Amino acid sequence: MTLAQAPTATPQPHVVRRLGVRARRDAVTRLLAGSALWLSLLLVTWWWVTGGGIGDLGGWASGLESVGRITGLASAVLLLAQVVLMARVPVLERAFGQDELARIHRLVGFTSFNLMLAHIVTITWGYAGGSLTSMPRTLWDLVVNYPGMLLATAATVCLVMVVVTSIKAARRRLRYESWHLMHLYAYLGVGLAIPHQLWTGADFTSSTGRQVFWWSAWIAAAGSVLVWRVGLPVWRNLRHDLRVAAIVPEGDGTVSVHVTGRALDRLPVxxxxxxxxxxxxRPGRSRANPYSLSAAPDGRSLRITVQDVGDGSAAVAGLVVGSRAWIEGPYGRLSPRARSRRKLLMIGAGVGITPLRALAEALEYAPGEALVLYRSSSAPLFVDELAELTRQRGLVVWGLAGRRRGPDSWLGHGVDAPTDLAALTSWVPDVVERDVYVCGPRPWTELVLRDLRAAGVPEHHIHLENFGW
Ligand SMILES: Cc1cc2nc3c(=O)[nH]c(=O)nc-3n(C[C@H](O)[C@H](O)[C@H](O)COP(=O)(O)OP(=O)(O)OC[C@H]3O[C@@H](n4cnc5c(N)ncnc54)[C@H](O)[C@@H]3O)c2cc1C
Structure with missing residues (x-):
């Protein structure tokens, strides 16, 4: 491990003043988004109460129906929230970041699904007069004779498929593309569920207030998908017309791809x-893979650096100069906008150094204020570029080479400290005063997070991107 000699200097005053403005704005967005969701849940609960929901709990069959109504309403709110959460709405992407959005998406998704199952069971049981044995006949009657219920059944099948394939054990067995394709059936599921809500659910239509609420929510969800998942990427790709300009081998099965295009200074990345x-x-051109920028965008070109780990990434080395590139994004919160502290710590492993390399170029810091801990079990990337940043900007880079010293350690052999936490706090005694950017494979970042938390780094100073599941 080597420590580049860090000169000391006073930080630029304008850097210090601007810090945290966007981070605070994002915190407000998170608060507003969370409040909107809770208020929506509160509102439908209020309508359920004023519609006699609590009174109905007094009887067995009416109680079951009443539970069926409130679980259906809450499930519908959460399903629509799901759609908005994954519609790549820029303001949400910036405020939460993909990892946090995916975590919330999983939580909200499983909750809405469980509520939907509870809704189906209790409403059928209630309609069956509270008799378990009459349930199958009642279910058949509901599906066949009630308006919109055949579509709702198809919706349930779609959502069951999405949820089953998202359970971790099943998820690991599927190729990413297969899982992703199946996941798109969730949109169909949400769409097919709407008619039965309109045609049989009095709770959705029995007052102007309810109608305004539900129509606004449906339009907002569908509009978000159309505008941000479909419209914006199409428009961006037409506007920027991206082309591969160069493929540069970086060694060890890794290549950098330089991409140019029209008006790249207008691309907000x-x-x-x-x-x-x-x-x-190249074969498999319809498949999309996420790659971070490995150099700060300069308004004329973009650079990514890709490690060969499977079919998609291996094909990148064989790209032809002049080939078309299509993008969706930019996404992610591992960027200058998350920053709120003057001092910086960047911790990366393997190809996870790519966004940190770009950040080390783009972030403002005085010499000695930014430290990179870079773990690599094979030849490290960007050695010359990092050395140049050390020379020009006083970036401090420590390599953490070698095989991991154990499955419970994020450090390599050769570290003397008894624990990873002891190593971290002795190397970076002021770690709690820093913004910490972390990137690498998930099992490794989880160990880093464990120690950052144990060292007392506040959650909102930790900015994370996981490169794998
Ligand atoms: C936000 C993010 C940024 C990344 N940035 C870089 C980078 O800068 N450089 C780099 O070399 N790698 C990066 N990766 C990892 C890279 O996306 C995968 O290595 C690549 O997609 C593997 O595809 P494959 O077809 O070669 O291999 P596969 O065998 O198809 O997949 C290998 C692994 O990558 C995962 N993966 C595949 N496609 C996707 C996808 N579309 N979204 C999420 N995970 C996927 C799979 O689940 C699997 O765990 C990044 C990953 C994420 C999530």
Missing amino acids: EAGQFFTWRFGG
């Missing part, structure tokens, strides 16, 4: 963010 990429002129 920051160092540390990622796009999902599709490339023309």
